[in-house]
Amino acid sequence: MAGEKVLLVDDTRLNRELAKDILEIEGYKVIEAGNGKEALNRARQNNPDIILLDIELPDINGLEVAKLLKEDPQTRGIPIVALTAHHQPDDQSSFLAAGCVGFISKPFDIKTFPKMLANFLK
Amino acid sequence: MGKQKESHELKVRRTMKDKSETKSETKFISTISHKLRTPLNAIIGFSELLLDQVYGELNEKQTHYLKNINSSGKNLLVFLNDLIDLLNLKWGEVRLEYSDFSLSQAINQAQMSVKAFAEQKNVSLEVKDDSNLLTIKADENKFMKILHHLLSNAVKFTPPGGKVEITTRYLKGPEFNPSSLFPTPCVEISVVDNGIGIKPEDQERIFSEFYQVDSTLSQDFEGTGLGLSLAKELVRLHQGKIWVESEEGKGSKFTFVIPLDE
Numbered sequence: 257m258a259g260e261k262v263l264l265v266d267d268t269r270l271n272r273e274l275a276k277d278i279l280e281i282e283g284y285k286v287i288e289a290g291n292g293k294e295a296l297n298r299a300r301q302n303n304p305d306i307i308l309l310d311i312e313l314p315d316i317n318g319l320e321v322a323k324l325l326k327e328d329p330q331t332r333g334i335p336i337v338a339l340t341a342h343h344q345p346d347d348q349s350s351f352l353a354a355g356c357v358g359f360i361s362k363p364f365d366i367k368t369f370p371k372m373l374a375n376f377l378k
Numbered sequence: 379m380g381k382q383k384e385s386h387e388l389k390v391r392r393t394m395k396d397k398s399e400t401k402s403e404t405k406f407i408s409t410i411s412h413k414l415r416t417p418l419n420a421i422i423g424f425s426e427l428l429l430d431q432v433y434g435e436l437n438e439k440q441t442h443y444l445k446n447i448n449s450s451g452k453n454l455l456v457f458l459n460d461l462i463d464l465l466n467l468k469w470g471e472v473r474l475e476y477s478d479f480s481l482s483q484a485i486n487q488a489q490m491s492v493k494a495f496a497e498q499k500n501v502s503l504e505v506k507d508d509s510n511l512l513t514i515k516a517d518e519n520k521f522m523k524i525l526h527h528l529l530s531n532a533v534k535f536t537p538p539g540g541k542v543e544i545t546t547r548y549l550k551g552p553e554f555n556p557s558s559l560f561p562t563p564c565v566e567i568s569v570v571d572n573g574i575g576i577k578p579e580d581q582e583r584i585f586s587e588f589y590q591v592d593s594t595l596s597q598d599f600e601g602t603g604l605g606l607s608l609a610k611e612l613v614r615l616h617q618g619k620i621w622v623e624s625e626e627g628k629g630s631k632f633t634f635v636i637p638l639d640e
Binding site (some may be wrong): 268270274281347365 | 422455
């Protein structure tokens with residue numbers, strides 16, 4: 257947790273604020289994006305260490321965003337973790353198929369959330 | 379012949395319609411779940427963050443109110459999860475994913491899921507595994523959910539100092555045991571408590587959604603009211619049976635049996 261850069265993509269402002277505060281307490285640097293387009297731009301400009309990606313986004317679906325990031329040689333190597341309020345078992349396999357390394361479901365526990373993220377960064 | 383063909387086509391069409399209906403219902407359930415989960419994330423998370431006092435010390439009243447907000451949010455989340463499970467079982471598409479898994483480990487994990495609740499109520503949890511089964515074949519996740527719902531129901535209705543016990547038995551097929559309900563080998567799991575018990579006339583009804591035997595009790599025994607009906611649906615999905623034996627004031631014994639062949 258030595259100041260790794262996290263790109264946090266979520267269209268719900270309150271949830272973004274919550275995740276950002278938790279991560280900043282833990283010492284992460286947080287870059288925010290509120291939709292798919294912003295997510296793609298920020299990923300290319302800021303070269304984050306990891307991307308937390310909400311799946312339900314207003315413009316481009318999160319799964320599509322993940323695929324685009326995986327196709328781009330510049331962003332291909334960045335691990336993506338799906339951040340989702342979906343709870344259906346079918347969803348989980350689609351995250352992995354889109355190139356995510358795993359997922360964190362919302363609501364998340366504020367204690368386990370940074371630990372889960374740290375695990376994905378290992 | 380013609381008539382037979384027609385009825386076949388009708389059947390195919392009906393199945394197709396059912397499928398598309400199921401699909402739209404599954405989508406509907408998933409949307410509700412998403413819409414409710416998103417604000418719950420903020421309610422639970424922000425209250426927890428404040429309770430951690432990273433942004434400054436709280437006085438007693440503030441702590442108390444924040445705890446109320448946080449625990450209400452968490453209760454709502456448990457209810458939402460149960461409700462989504464039940465809606466999926468009733469209207470959506472649910473498949474069983476069979477695998478071989480350790481019975482004792484599954485029991486252990488289900489026990490862990492109610493451990494905090496039992497400790498808080500000073501109810502002891504015990505296991506008497508007589509089945510001698512190392513592994514069983516079922517949907518592990520759903521098997522643990524059945525056990526979780528029975529255990530949390532038992533803990534809920536057992537007074538402090540009481541005991542909840544899980545017992546298991548292996549039932550051979552009828553060639554070995556003519557009284558067996560099933561033609562194939564089964565595992566039988568019981569959750570026995572020495573709680574308040576259930577009147578005979580209520581013993582069937584408690585498996586219905588939101589049915590609580592005595593509404594004056596529901597203040598003391600707050601819960602989602604969905605646990606037992608979920609357990610029943612999940613047992614039914616495994617082609618099994620679930621029932622209760624109980625005596626008022628002495629306790630209840632919930633038993634489910636599931637065949638071990640897929």
